[in-house]
Amino acid sequence: MNRYLTFILAALLLVACAEEPPPPRVVEVAVDEVVLEPYQPRSRYVGRLQAQDDVTITARITGYLLSRDFHEGDLVEEGDILYRIDPSEYEAALARARADLAAAIANQANAERNFKRGKDLLPKGAISEAEMDDLTARKLDADARIESARAQVTSAEVNLGFTVIHAPISGQIGRSTASAGDLVGPSTGDLTTLVSIDPIEALFQISEATYVAAIGRGLRNRLDLDFVRRIEVTLELADGTFYPEIGKIDFFANRIDRATGTLEARALIPNPHSLLVPGQYVRVILQDTQLLEGLFLPQAAVQADQQGSFVLIVDGGNKVVRRNVELGSRIDDKVRVKHGVEEGDRVIVRGLQQVRPGMPVQVRSLATPGV
Numbered sequence: 001m002n003r004y005l006t007f008i009l010a011a012l013l014l015v016a017c018a019e020e021p022p023p024p025r026v027v028e029v030a031v032d033e034v035v036l037e038p039y040q041p042r043s044r045y046v047g048r049l050q051a052q053d054d055v056t057i058t059a060r061i062t063g064y065l066l067s068r069d070f071h072e073g074d075l076v077e078e079g080d081i082l083y084r085i086d087p088s089e090y091e092a093a094l095a096r097a098r099a100d101l102a103a104a105i106a107n108q109a110n111a112e113r114n115f116k117r118g119k120d121l122l123p124k125g126a127i128s129e130a131e132m133d134d135l136t137a138r139k140l141d142a143d144a145r146i147e148s149a150r151a152q153v154t155s156a157e158v159n160l161g162f163t164v165i166h167a168p169i170s171g172q173i174g175r176s177t178a179s180a181g182d183l184v185g186p187s188t189g190d191l192t193t194l195v196s197i198d199p200i201e202a203l204f205q206i207s208e209a210t211y212v213a214a215i216g217r218g219l220r221n222r223l224d225l226d227f228v229r230r231i232e233v234t235l236e237l238a239d240g241t242f243y244p245e246i247g248k249i250d251f252f253a254n255r256i257d258r259a260t261g262t263l264e265a266r267a268l269i270p271n272p273h274s275l276l277v278p279g280q281y282v283r284v285i286l287q288d289t290q291l292l293e294g295l296f297l298p299q300a301a302v303q304a305d306q307q308g309s310f311v312l313i314v315d316g317g318n319k320v321v322r323r324n325v326e327l328g329s330r331i332d333d334k335v336r337v338k339h340g341v342e343e344g345d346r347v348i349v350r351g352l353q354q355v356r357p358g359m360p361v362q363v364r365s366l367a368t369p370g371v
Contacts, residue, residue: 027355027359028362028363029314029351029354029355029361029363030349030351030365031313031349031363031366032297032347032349032365033344033347034295034341034344035296036294036295036343037294038291039291039292039293039294039331040289040290040291040292041288041292041329042286042329043210043285044236044284044285044286045283046204046281046284047203047204047267047281047282047284048202048203048282049200049201049202049269049278049280050201050203050278051171051196051197051200051278052196053171053196054193055169057165058190059162059165059191060159060162060186061085061163061186062183062187063085063185064085064181065179065181065182065183066084066085067084070082070176072174072175072192073175074173075170075171075197075274076167076170076171076172076194077167078167078170081165081166081167082165082166082167084164084165085163085164085184086163087160087163090156090159090162091160094157097149100152101146101149101150101152104142105146105149107142107145108143110142111138112139114135115138115139118132118135118136165191168194171194171197172277173194174192174194177189177190195278197271197276197277198270198271198272198274199247199269199271200268200271200276200278201267202233202235202266202269202284203265204264205257205263205265206262206263206264208261208262211263229248230288231286232246232248232286233249233269233284233287234246234285235247235282236282236283236285237282243269243275243276243282245269245271247269248267249266249267249268249286250266250267250268251265251266252265294328295338295341296336297311297334297337297345298349299334300349301347301349302327302335307324309326310323310340311323311325311347312347312352312357313345313348314346314348314361318360319360320355320358320360320361322357325337325338325340326339348361
């Protein structure tokens with residue numbers, strides 16, 4: 001009996017060993033192709049807005065403030081009246097200066113007449129040379145007094161004009177530090193500030209590497225090139241919305257900052273509706289309007305490890321192959337690849353965690369339903 005059981009077990013064991021092992025499970029992955037597409041180079045920088053003109057309003061003469069002719073925070077036009085200073089003292093000074101000018105004119109006329117008489121009498125011996133010299137000196141003194149009196153009138157007129165303070169530019173007025181009745185003057189400090197609103201400037205920093213790359217694309221003579229003129233500047237605001245107006249670059253600094261290794265740049269942004277304000281932080285987006293061609297692959301296919309960025313592709317034999325890649329800018333859900341893959345390569349975008357280089361896979365296109 002025992003021999004019979006032993007024989008059966010041995011037979012079963014031989015049968016089991018004779019069966020072939022099941023084939024390994026082939027993982028199914030979704031792939032997408034590397035494509036050659038036109039694109040517009042785009043780069044992003046953190047920027048800060050500032051007014052193109054930032055003016056401090058200060059009293060040029062001393063006097064009591066009669067009125068403040070604006071509402072704080074309003075938009076004002078160039079030439080609008082901002083403040084009025086009591087003009088009575090300066091009107092009186094102008095009247096005195098004009099009276100002194102009239103007296104100087106009368107004195108000069110008398111000196112001129114005496115000088116002409118002396119010239120007629122000197123050849124006849126009616127006056128001495130010394131008397132003639134005295135008449136000449138009086139005439140020259142009278143001429144000088146007229147010039148001085150005229151200068152005093154001009155100075156008094158200028159001071160009187162300073163009693164009315166006008167807006168030197170169009171823009172938005174700030175908070176006033178003085179009210180009607182205050183004594184103001186050059187030593188009392190700023191009365192208010194006025195900043196231009198349209199256009200507004202966006203300052204941002206470009207890295208040295210970016211600047212060197214731009215040189216390679218044609219930025220050799222800075223603002224005197226079509227390359228710079230065709231760059232469009234858009235702004236992304238703090239809430240993620242995009243400002244609708246398009247700006248242009250108008251300035252590059254003349255040196256790279258040693259501390260930060262960056263080059264300061266500036267863009268001029270239209271601001272017709274005063275939506276942007278100085279001091280606001282924005283994201284500056286530079287986009288070249290000229291179309292270039294580049295290889296693109298899905299961002300979902302990109303992985304990274306200690307060796308850098310890489311993708312897994314499926315070769316002609318449906319096996320997984322690793323490719324190290326050098327990436328460029330990201331545009332929407334795709335990323336430009338500079339080196340590492342070729343047009344038409346199939347990159348794995350789904351199922352990445354289940355495969356390793358060298359494994360056979362079953363391929364399904366990303367566009368296939370059910371993936």
